[in-house]
Amino acid sequence: MRKHGMPDVHVSHPNVTPLIDIVMCLIIFFMLVARIGVATGVDHNIKLPKSNIGMALSDLGNTITLNVSQVGMSPKVSARDPAIGEDRVFNLPADSGTLVTFMKTLRGTNDLFKVIIRADKSTPYRCIEPVLQACASANVKDYNFETEKQEGEEVAQ
Amino acid sequence: MKLASAKKVHYDSGPNMTPLVDVVMVILIFLMLTGTFAGATHYLKSNVPVISKGGAQVVDSKSTGDTLVEIRITGRDSLNVYVGSTQFTDQRQLAAALKAVRQNKLADGTKDDNIQAIIAPGAETNTQVLIQVFAATTAAEFKKIAFSSAR
Numbered sequence: 001m002r003k004h005g006m007p008d009v010h011v012s013h014p015n016v017t018p019l020i021d022i023v024m025c026l027i028i029f030f031m032l033v034a035r036i037g038v039a040t041g042v043d044h045n046i047k048l049p050k051s052n053i054g055m056a057l058s059d060l061g062n063t064i065t066l067n068v069s070q071v072g073m074s075p076k077v078s079a080r081d082p083a084i085g086e087d088r089v090f091n092l093p094a095d096s097g098t099l100v101t102f103m104k105t106l107r108g109t110n111d112l113f114k115v116i117i118r119a120d121k122s123t124p125y126r127c128i129e130p131v132l133q134a135c136a137s138a139n140v141k142d143y144n145f146e147t148e149k150q151e152g153e154e155v156a157q
Numbered sequence: 158m159k160l161a162s163a164k165k166v167h168y169d170s171g172p173n174m175t176p177l178v179d180v181v182m183v184i185l186i187f188l189m190l191t192g193t194f195a196g197a198t199h200y201l202k203s204n205v206p207v208i209s210k211g212g213a214q215v216v217d218s219k220s221t222g223d224t225l226v227e228i229r230i231t232g233r234d235s236l237n238v239y240v241g242s243t244q245f246t247d248q249r250q251l252a253a254a255l256k257a258v259r260q261n262k263l264a265d266g267t268k269d270d271n272i273q274a275i276i277a278p279g280a281e282t283n284t285q286v287l288i289q290v291f292a293a294t295t296a297a298e299f300k301k302i303a304f305s306s307a308r
Contacts, residue, residue, distance in 0.1 A: 023169070027259045030188035048198065049285040049289075051201060052292065054201055055201075121198075121284050123280070123283065124280060125282045125284070126280040130282065142202070143202075145200065145201045145291065147199060147200070147288055148198055149199055
């Protein structure tokens with residue numbers, strides 16, 4: 001009688017191929033949505049004021065972002081110049097004319113041109129007023145204050 | 158004499174995937190921690206430039222026949238606002254009062270496009286207070302909001 005030995009026990013290791021597929025998909029997702037090292041002209045040192053009401057801007061293509069802060073007693077405005085790809089700094093009031101020329105150049109004949117003002121929450125109004133004056137001189141018809149969303153109910157129903 | 162173990166079939170287990178999974182997980186965690194999604198910000202919109210009182214005028218709203226509603230900010234770091242002679246220190250109450258003012262103007266026959274809200278801050282009023290007043294004016298549904306020169 002032929003003896004049959006016990007068959008060998010095969011330890012089946014888990015198939016990791018689907019796991020790698022999913023992880024690769026997640027990596028590609030985060031690489032696409034994450035913004036690392038993308039220069040948008042935003043000064044992250046500025047602490048924005050908070051508001052519990054506001055709107056989203058649908059078209060950010062015709063915009064320029066002005067970062068407004070206070071240096072000593074004078075306002076400082078920085079903005080990304082799309083022509084040279086670098087930030088430009090305007091120390092007001094000395095550079096008011098340069099700022100107006102800069103915005104006029106960017107605006108051209110585009111009536112949809114918008115200015116986004118990012119002012120630090122502690123910046124006094126006397127530092128913001130020259131920026132608004134420059135916007136008016138450059139014939140900017142649409143300007144927006146960027147604020148942080150504040151949790152809570154809206155101000156008015 | 159052949160040994161029994163020589164007859165065992167050797168299965169090819171393939172490359173070891175564990176280090177690959179480890180590296181991929183590290184990259185994934187790096188991207189999750191360093192990436193920044195769209196910030197939680199929104200915008201308060203204005204489409205009327207600053208109005209000067211006297212001197213060189215940027216916009217002369219009086220020549221357009223607009224009805225002016227002046228909102229004076231006297232506080233520097235805190236909300237202290239006057240609409241007419243009424244003082245407000247609460248943003249909700251300010252918004253409600255401004256809404257009532259606007260409704261009264263509309264009831265008087267003034268068109269919505271001819272009602273001009275003017276925010277008159279002090280020179281030292283900080284941006285946070287300015288934004289609170291701006292938000293209250295926006296909540297009151299004024300279509301035209303402008304800023305006056307610093308007092």
